[in-house]
Amino acid sequence: MTQPLMILVRPQMGENIGAAARAMLNFGLEGLRIVAPRDGWPNPKAVAMASGAGRLLDRAGLFADLPGALADCHYVFATTARPRELTKPVVTPEEAMAQTRALIAAGKKVAILFGPERTGLENDEVAQANAIITVPVNPEFPSLNLAQCALLTAYEWRRQTDGAIPVPEIDLATSVERQHLGDHYEDVLDRAGFFFPETKAANMKRNLRSMWARLPLTRADVQMLHGMLRQVIRRQG
Structure with a gap:
């Protein structure tokens, strides 16, 4: 297992199961387990909402209880927004996924628990986890939708696994090229009487140079600006 398992505990609505599966696949997670879904399984509403992520539902493990779903897992995170009277490490999704990567690299199987929509995980269920994931949400409105919670976790996994989004190489103009552009504009504007009155000319020219330096101009941009002028x-003439 090269990625964490996402375990939905007693999910209530098929639509939310499907939305969670879609969020998972958006970020490359495919290990899904479902514990005692309220409306039974399979659920056609889940398939409809999954929108292309149906294969996760087809392969999902179905379990009658949480101990069965966790039997082969070495480390378990429980997601919850509510404070618990349990002594466990509390981590952010970022911290949790960093730990998950290290555990998986060491050959361990990691699971993340998500509770039912109305109440979230019960204390007895959280007690079966090694640590708690909590998102720094608005304390006046801390409740997250099941799919939102799954998406936050899956996103963090993907971000840390793949690193930063590749940025296309940009052929930025050199300092000398920007300097020549500044010279060109300054010369033309000077002849046009733009730097007036004379007492403010030096400051105006300095601000213009600062503007050219501040802009992330490419070589093509510089050539176009020269051509426009x-x-x-x-x-x-």
């Missing part, structure tokens, strides 16, 4: 001068 040349065309304006040509048309005026």
Whole structure:
């Protein structure tokens, strides 16, 4: 197992199961287990809401109780927004997924528990976990939808696994090229009488140079700006 298992405990609505599966697959997670779903299994409403992630539902493990779903797991996180009278490590999704990566690399099977929509996990269920995942939500409205909670966790797993989103290489202009662009504009604007009055000219030129330096100009941008100015001068001449 090279990724964590997502375990939905006593989920109530098929739509939420399907939405959770969709959120999982969005970020590459495919290990799904379902414990005692209220409306039975399989659930056509879950399939409809999964929208392309139906294969997760087809492969999902169905369990009558939580101990059965956790029998082969080495480490378990329980997601909850409510304070618990349990002495357990409390971590953010970011911290939890960092630990999960290390545990999986060591050959361990990791599970993440998500409770039913109306009440969340019960204390007896949280007690079976090694640690608690809590999201820093608005304390006046802490309740997260099942799929939202699954998405937050899955996103953090993907972010840490794949690293930052690749940024396309950009051919930025060099300092010298920006300097030449500044010289060009300064010369034309000076001849046009833009730097007026003379007492403010130095500060105006400094601000213009600062603007060129601040902009993330590419070489193509610089060439276009030179060309625009040349065309304006040509048309005026």
